[in-house]
Amino acid sequence: MSDKEKNQVEDRTRRTFLRNSGFALGGIVIGGTVGSLLGTTDTKNESNVNTESGAPVANPNVALMFFYPEEYETTMAAAERIFPKNDLGPGAMELNAGIYIDHQLASQWGVNARDYTDGPFYKPEPTQGEQIKVLRKDLFRLGLKGLDNYSNENYQTNFADLEAAEQDEVLTAFEKGEGPSLSGVSTSDFFKLLRQLTIEGIYADPLYGGNKEMLGWQMRKYPGTYMSYVKEIKSDEFVELDQQSLHSHMGHS
């Protein structure tokens, strides 16, 4: 047999070995870190949101730790315009991006814990990055208020109650920095935050509260987390896998 064929056989053997073995990779014993995970890569991760009958079970993580209810409504409405529901699948609202955003703003990231926050704050040149004194959680709250103020001024109603096309007009104005100043910060900075958080809320691991039932990943055929793609990466054909989240790694350490 050629070296290449021999390698292929060895590869297959190794994969079988990886699947069946709890503690070794290709003959090298590397302790308990990874080995115990490998036996379970074929197990589908099912979060406990559905019972056997298919009826939804309450997910206690779907609740607010930062927003007040009206802020949450506005956030969902805005996020849905960033990533709307259509033929391809659910939008930001259905994917719980609003819950994700709520939880992020309540986290240490919401208070810029790992950012450099010492003054003085000067207006930057466009190449120098944001110089914003207002914390993310406060900027987001100001931005939501700004959306309502701007909507009331121009359309005589709150943002969440506007037609989709009108909401897009408001968001476009905010994106261009044409909305009202938010304690000195441009609405374009708020818009950037809103867009970033919405994308993250669709595609981050569901442990953070968004990407409900991994439907964000499913839409783009992203498998989530697997311990090995040795087989798939060699394939000329696209290999579609069931989605797995980090939850599938729990209980194996």
Place this chain on the structure above:
Amino acid sequence: MAKKLPKVPVVIAGMGWAGSIIASELTKAGIKTVGLERGKERKMSDYLMVHDELRFQHREELMQDLSKETITSRNNQGMRALPMRHYGTFIVGDGLGGAGSHWNGQTYRFLPYDFEIKSLTEKRYGKNKIKPEYPLQDWGITYDEMEPYYDTFEKMSGISGETVELYGHRSNPYPTGPMLKTPVLEEFEKAAKKLGYNPYMMPSANLSENYTNPDGIARAACQYCAYCENFGCEYGAKADPVVTTIPVAQKTGNLDLRVHSNVTRILNDGTKATGVVYVDTFTGEEFEQPAEVVVLASYVFNNVRLLLNSGLGKPYNPDTGTGVIGKNYCYQVSSGYSTLYYNDREFNLYAGAGALGIEIPEFTGDNFDHTNENFLHGAGVRSTQYGNRPIANNNAPIGTPAWGEEFKNQSIKYANSVLQVKSQGASLPHRNNYLDLDPTYKDAYGMPLLRMTYDYTEQDRQLVKYISKITRAIAEEMGPDHIDTVGEQAPFNVNVDTNTHNTGGVIMGADPKDSAINSYQQMWDAENVFVVGASAFPHNSCFNPTGTLGALSYRAAEGIGRYLKEGGSLV
């Protein structure tokens, strides 16, 4: 008042690749060494939950905590430098293993041309080819002298790759064979070959096969799980100090490793160091660690900053071109690339590895004629397959809105149907690009931050324009349904660019007039201080820096061993 500790032979500031290589070599030789690391301890089992794009890539868990220290930046001396308040461009390593934990693993050697760039350029093109505002200089060491150290680093880390004829000679083949040539890489290979190029598999520290290194460290093969860049490897397949050099040093019993220990200054009398002062980052308590030899091993920024904050070495002055500390800060250029969109083909882009890639050597260094070009050096033109994680990868043809239904449709349509032909270009020094201390902003310990004065140069813009055309030609040969080519180098933006290969500031050379350290990384101005890192590069090549950093670390370790016995200047 700092608490004074007993004197040791060697103290190292920073325990990434550079610090840990020196620690492992010295401790194996029986030399007691203290390793100080400002970040946290790490071990392989920490990475069980590492497949988390948000936590590690977008919240930068493994990176330096910017609330404690950052850099300030400006494009030129006329501007006021402002702090980089959050990440956007380069990311800075932190913690045991440093950037060696979260790197991609692309492990090159620099070219023979790099080490003698000034002499070889003048020899081929004449004295006037290098314009006076570009202080290009030879490195004070040749490729042939570097070769054994590259060889040692590659064997320790188990680099996977294949020999490239156009590059410098190798005393040995790569310790492990190249990574898998996937269908994605084959697309590039076919097109490049048709155009007459000789593509090769990128040299990789993500092991292509199981490997046991000369220290007896056994590591498993890469599983192509797609979480390298910004992440640690839960298999130990990616070479990382935490699974290679650090355990070797620890096993000797000669390494005293202290984490959460941030060095703030070097104690010295202007010609010799007596030790370092460091802070326990949890309690704020200060310690003084006296030592025979002080090693700075914090890549680039803190090597420069510690010297400037300690009054060691002569600071660079851009107006006169004199002084050396902070001089020749370089970066890299990667704005020449083509993005390929396929309407009816899907690739397994969710899979990948950090150093899974294919590249052509023809446009690197001086491997093509520069007689009629307004730039020197070149770029690696390449395709890679890192694994396209979904928050970071939402590609759509230029002109697609950044949000809304069309954004959704296009970014999902192309999620598994987009490839890139990219480039990574060399960065040559310019007299106006340099590092010094910021006059205003300070770190959490009250020490001035480092100030970066940097912008791309005419050399960079010309190089990018030229290389983007090469990427376009290969992309067209690959035959997708749509190609977008970018070939304009915009000004340096601290929140936009995406290259993390900062270099220079404490450069090596043959002459104390224009360099800070000799080829053993020993300071000309203080013989018992060794400054190890990419800070030593007099310019940056078109390759990832770690291979060269690793090789120089082995050479420095050899020099420190000699210095402890003989003393004095090593050259």
